[in-house]
Amino acid sequence: MKKTILTLLAGFAGLLLLLALLAPSLLGFSITQLGSAVRVATGMGAKLACSGYFVSGFSEARNLDDLASYSPANQLLDLHYDNQGKRVTATLFGLGETTATFRPGLGCTLDVGDTRALDQVVAAPLASTAGDWPTGENPAHIDPALQRTLDSILAEDNRAGLNTRALVVVQNGQLVAESYGAQVTPQTPLLGWSMGKSLTAMMLGRLQALQPELEITTPLFPQWRDERQQVSLENLLQMSSGLDFDETYAPGSDATRMLFNAHSASEIALQSQLAHSPGTHFSYSSGTTNLLARWIYEQLGGNPQSNVDFFRQQILAPLGMQHTTFEVDASGVFVGSSYIYASARDWARLGLLMLQDGKWNSEQLLPEGWVTAASSPNGSSNDSGYGYQFWLNDAGESLRYPELPQDSYFMLGNRKQAVMISPSTDTVIVRLGWSSGDYPTGRNFAQLLP
Structure with a gap:
């Protein structure tokens, strides 16, 4: 022995x-x-x-x-x-x-702490939709020339080792080209990483459309009984909360503990102290988005079932998003910063909702004027090129992507996920993949514009 x-x-x-x-x-x-x-x-x-x-x-x-x-x-x-x-x-x-x-309906959650409440959540099936995209799944308006260009871009990407998995182009409200890599179909849910931030903002917009009388009290969270009482929802939306959150992705950082070790993803940012006066300084923070997700969760009653019901009934169902899973943490709150899986067509639907000023089938899903505010510069002193969880092409002194229209704005995620919304060209472009290095977003998307 x-x-x-x-x-x-x-x-x-x-x-x-x-x-x-x-x-x-x-x-x-x-x-x-x-x-x-x-x-x-x-x-x-x-x-x-x-x-x-x-x-x-x-x-x-x-x-x-x-x-x-x-x-x-x-x-x-x-x-x-x-x-x-x-x-x-x-x-x-x-x-x-x-x-x-x-x-089912929740995707995967780390088994950290007590997760029994998640076992009781029922994700009711979504009603199937028929017809042409975007109402249904039939891509009835494919443009042959644009399709050839898209296929060529995907093939060249993957010859170069860029691992592009899906490309979709929407023009004038119609899906006009789509191309997919190996093991990927039009129905495959793909991880958007930080593109989930944009969706979290849209969920907040939907909540405000349904409850225009919603009283936004301060502090936003009862734990904030100090100077953090000054932080507003708009500060969180624009990443100008002033909270000191470590976004570096290294062992032991706030960001890695939040995503890979925590029972509650929002709890880490909730404990962050102010490093700047709210509204004055832009600082990209996934923790900030998870605070938004937690705030939404609490407005909906503070339980996983009502949280999931809201997302499915007020976002997925109206848009016909049959192939999307928004994952929750072990506490039942959506990990808004990072964990949404959606098909390329469903990502395109979200872009189209923004392109249509928040309207879908004549229904105003997002409040009037919300899309304009979401795609407008923030008021920080150091980086104004970020709206309500959307990156703006017009970054102030220069364009983020000089090849693309000045008024375009983006959902962007790690591994070069992107949804471009271009109002001046009435275009949405989706790129999903797994590129560990650079990706020629501007050059490739420019080839697809009318």
Whole structure:
């Protein structure tokens, strides 16, 4: 027995030595960050592999490749897929075991803390829609010349290793071209990452349209009994809250703990203190968006079922978004900053709603004037090129994408996800993929404009 224990201790010591040697060069982090790095790797691994497999329908090999694009350490993850229990378990050298569980209509959630309330949520089926897009799924207005151009762009992207998975073009309210990569169909839900921020803002707009008398009291959260009482909803929408949130994606940062380790994604930003006066300083913060998601959740009654019902009944159903999953954290609040999976056609529907000034089938889903405000500069002193969770092409002194119309604005997400809304050309363009480096968004989209 004593010999067995000594053998185990020696093996563990050898593992630590191996990690110490590998960490700086191969794994991308210092040995002093080992504990946090393991938790981030296994949290990311379990969450993304679960969603990739059970939501997008991707293979285990593709999921591992996608994870490895973030860090070489992820190549060493051991991912166990439980088809019966609908969950994925991740470990790294046997350490940091983390699981994520899939629930119909909710997608995958990390099993952190008490998640029993999520088991009671029922995502009622959406009524099927027929006819031509956008009401239905029939792409009846494909432009052959534009389709050839789109196919060529996708093929060239993937020859260059850019891993483009879907491209869709909408002009004058009609889907005129669409092209898809391997393992992807018009129905495949694809991760938008930070494009979820724009959707979270749109959810707030929808809530305000339904409840124009909604009283917005201060402080926004009862925990804010100090100078944070000054923070407004518009400050949150424009990323000018002044809250000190660490957006860097490194082991132990606010952002990584929020996405890959926390029971409540919004709790970390909720505890952030002010670093600037509200409204004066732009600072991109995923934590800010999750505060918006939490505020919406609380206005809807503070329970997961009403939260999911609102999203499905007031966003998915009116727009006919049959292939979209907005994932919640373990507390039942949508992870508005990051975790929405939607087909390219459904992403295009969201862009079209903005292009149509918030109207859909003659119904004003977003308040009149809301889209104008959402696509207008913020009032910060350092970076005005951001609206209500939308990036503006007109960034003040220059255009973000000089090849594209000045009035265009964007949903943008990690791995170069993009939905461009171009009012002057009546165009929406969607690009979904997994590019770890640069992507020629401006050059490619310019080829698709009328």
